[in-house]
Amino acid sequence: MPKQEIDAEDLFNLSLSIVGLVLRDGPMATTELATHFGYTEKTIVRAVKTIANSEDIGRFETHFYVDDELLAKGEVDFSIGMAALRRPPLLSKRQTTALAAGLDFLAALPQFAGNVALSQIRNQIGSGSLPITILASPARQETLHTIQQALVDKTQLVASYVNQLGEKSERDIDPLRVDYVGRRHYLRGWCHSNQAVRSFRLDRITKIENTDKPISQAAESAEIPLEVFGQIENETTVKIRATHEASEIFWNFPATDIQRDTEGNVTGKIQVGSVKALGRHVARYAGQVRVLSPESAVEAVRQFAIHARHGSLTPEDQD
Amino acid sequence: MSAGASKQSPAERLFTLTCCLMAAPVIGLSKNDIFRSVVSYAEQGSDLAKEKMFDRDKSDLREMGVQLEVIDSSSFGETDSARYRIAKGSFDWPADFEINNEHMTLLELAAKAWNNQLLSKQAQSGLIRLRSLGIVESSRQLSAFTPRLLAPQESFAPLADAIAEGKLVRFSYRKIDGTTSVREVTPLKLRFIEGQWVLLAKQSKEIKNFLLRRIVSKVKSSELAGETVSLVQIDEVEAALVEFVTKNIAVLKIEQDSEAWWHFGAKDSGTVEVNFMDEALFAEDLMEFGSEVQILSPESLRQRIDSGWQQVLDTHA
Numbered sequence: 335m336p337k338q339e340i341d342a343e344d345l346f347n348l349s350l351s352i353v354g355l356v357l358r359d360g361p362m363a364t365t366e367l368a369t370h371f372g373y374t375e376k377t378i379v380r381a382v383k384t385i386a387n388s389e390d391i392g393r394f395e396t397h398f399y400v401d402d403e404l405l406a407k408g409e410v411d412f413s414i415g416m417a418a419l420r421r422p423p424l425l426s427k428r429q430t431t432a433l434a435a436g437l438d439f440l441a442a443l444p445q446f447a448g449n450v451a452l453s454q455i456r457n458q459i460g461s462g463s464l465p466i467t468i469l470a471s472p473a474r475q476e477t478l479h480t481i482q483q484a485l486v487d488k489t490q491l492v493a494s495y496v497n498q499l500g501e502k503s504e505r506d507i508d509p510l511r512v513d514y515v516g517r518r519h520y521l522r523g524w525c526h527s528n529q530a531v532r533s534f535r536l537d538r539i540t541k542i543e544n545t546d547k548p549i550s551q552a553a554e555s556a557e558i559p560l561e562v563f564g565q566i567e568n569e570t571t572v573k574i575r576a577t578h579e580a581s582e583i584f585w586n587f588p589a590t591d592i593q594r595d596t597e598g599n600v601t602g603k604i605q606v607g608s609v610k611a612l613g614r615h616v617a618r619y620a621g622q623v624r625v626l627s628p629e630s631a632v633e634a635v636r637q638f639a640i641h642a643r644h645g646s647l648t649p650e651d652q653d
Numbered sequence: 654m655s656a657g658a659s660k661q662s663p664a665e666r667l668f669t670l671t672c673c674l675m676a677a678p679v680i681g682l683s684k685n686d687i688f689r690s691v692v693s694y695a696e697q698g699s700d701l702a703k704e705k706m707f708d709r710d711k712s713d714l715r716e717m718g719v720q721l722e723v724i725d726s727s728s729f730g731e732t733d734s735a736r737y738r739i740a741k742g743s744f745d746w747p748a749d750f751e752i753n754n755e756h757m758t759l760l761e762l763a764a765k766a767w768n769n770q771l772l773s774k775q776a777q778s779g780l781i782r783l784r785s786l787g788i789v790e791s792s793r794q795l796s797a798f799t800p801r802l803l804a805p806q807e808s809f810a811p812l813a814d815a816i817a818e819g820k821l822v823r824f825s826y827r828k829i830d831g832t833t834s835v836r837e838v839t840p841l842k843l844r845f846i847e848g849q850w851v852l853l854a855k856q857s858k859e860i861k862n863f864l865l866r867r868i869v870s871k872v873k874s875s876e877l878a879g880e881t882v883s884l885v886q887i888d889e890v891e892a893a894l895v896e897f898v899t900k901n902i903a904v905l906k907i908e909q910d911s912e913a914w915w916h917f918g919a920k921d922s923g924t925v926e927v928n929f930m931d932e933a934l935f936a937e938d939l940m941e942f943g944s945e946v947q948i949l950s951p952e953s954l955r956q957r958i959d960s961g962w963q964q965v966l967d968t969h970a
Contacts, residue, residue: 354785426718429779436763621964
């Protein structure tokens with residue numbers, strides 16, 4: 335979607351970038367520039383006028399001559415006056431940090447493991463190091479591949495899914511998007527059994543197949559909620575306290591009444607779909623997150639730990 | 654357009670200033686040359702107003718990657734005899750800098766990952782600049798993929814700023830054993846490893862990794878310039894980390910057909926080998942699977958998880 339608003343810094347940046355592109359590739363339509371840079375035509379025209387108004391009043395000379403008649407007809411062309419400017423400056427440090435961190439993030443995702451283009455561009459933009467991808471399982475890469483193919487073909491998927499309570503089900507899903515939030519992949523799709531958009535964690539999909547059935551009309555017109563956890567039913571409000579290091583637990587749930595004390599400990603309320611499934615989210619922080627209420631949630635965490643500890647003490651008994 | 658016919662917008666002022674500096678002779682332009690050339694300065698009522706505007710513009714230009722050099726015969730900072738020019742090379746893209754459509758798609762994803770947070774604006778403006786290198790179609794294959802990077806740690810922004818400005822910072826860091834100490838470091842790079850943001854920074858003579866979630870105070874930037882570190886040195890440290898992770902192996906026994914089974918891609922015997930960076934962080938990830946995962950080795954990890962369960966029980970008695 336084209337951006338409507340632009341501040342001075344971005345307008346300056348856009349003007350420099352238009353100079354670079356037009357001098358390199360020749361005259362261009364404002365519509366073409368709008369699509370290319372992701373701004374409205376009106377903004378493109380403002381940027382071109384910024385280029386046109388680059389007069390050196392001390393020398394009575396101008397840096398660029400913009401063809402106003404052509405611009406009125408929706409075409410951008412200019413010739414060089416006294417300008418030595420031919421292209422925008424190199425990326426600023428902040429731009430580099432932002433893009434490099436984003437690329438780093440991509441490099442840590444299993445689906446980009448071994449991606450040649452990614453390591454090339456990371457070399458160019460300055461993070462150029464080997465990605466350290468560890469928890470990438472081959473099973474999930476195959477799942478991702480199947481979903482991506484279905485997204486391109488616009489076809490339905492059949493998946494075996496285990497929810498957070500361990501309940502297994504078969505689902506017909508029209509794929510809409512794949513999200514990667516925090517550190518998990520989610521398939522966002524139209525679930526035929528629920529007749530609604532649902533999020534499916536990829537590591538809970540035990541089997542998935544692409545069908546040749548086209549996705550439904552309902553899926554085509556469905557809106558995808560911004561948050562992956564936007565569909566909690568029968569939710570319970572749970573009050574928790576976390577140390578500074580474990581406070582990231584609040585990012586995983588809709589949270590309210592957040593308060594931080596002088597020690598950095600954070601207290602607040604989270605909305606939980608299933609109290610039983612809360613155990614795992616809390617237990618991972620080894621006592622750094624404490625459930626304060628309700629009692630049923632405290633007990634769920636306790637039971638999870640008892641069960642897990644019993645298992646971990648007797649590895650051989652399982653065989 | 655004649656002088657003073659219309660007020661220049663701030664973007665026009667910055668653009669004209671950049672053009673004038675680019676077109677300047679090797680010896681640069683004096684402040685008065687600049688004030689005479691750029692209409693916005695000429696229109697200011699007082700010298701003080703001109704100076705103030707110019708100071709702000711210089712810092713804006715530098716922030717946007719236009720490297721301004723000050724040539725001054727006086728050794729006491731900027732004086733009226735100072736001359737200004739644009740640093741050689743600040744507009745020279747490497748001859749081999751090429752972006753194809755796959756690169757562009759990845760860069761777009763990288764910018765999209767910021768999802769209106771923190772560095773989203775900088776990532777987007779960087780993309781605009783890269784798009785001036787030519788029209789490339791981005792690939793459709795990845796258009797339905799929405800990565801969302803989470804960098805909500807308060808320390809992220811000041812650290813990113815310090816990296817950009819090459820400044821020293823100070824913060825309190827709590828190690829996994831619970832000891833807290835104040836660190837004064839030169840931040841070099843922010844990296845995303847195993848779902849965690851890691852700061853690569855130079856502390857006295859050593860380059861070290863710091864986990865952002867263990868920074869327990871506000872990050873205070875100092876006005877002091879940080880130490881310079883060559884890219885080669887950074888590469889060496891990163892290679893050492895990769896080597897460390899490669900050697901750090903846990904052997905796990907996974908319950909068949911459990912969530913962990915799919916997560917780790919276990920097969921047949923249910924025994925898997927997994928590399929990890931930080932034992933404490935890895936323990937957290939494993940504890941989420943509860944009884945589905947048992948640790949065969951290393952022993953330190955098994956003990957850490959076992960005492961973790963005890964702590965959960967103690968806090969939920």
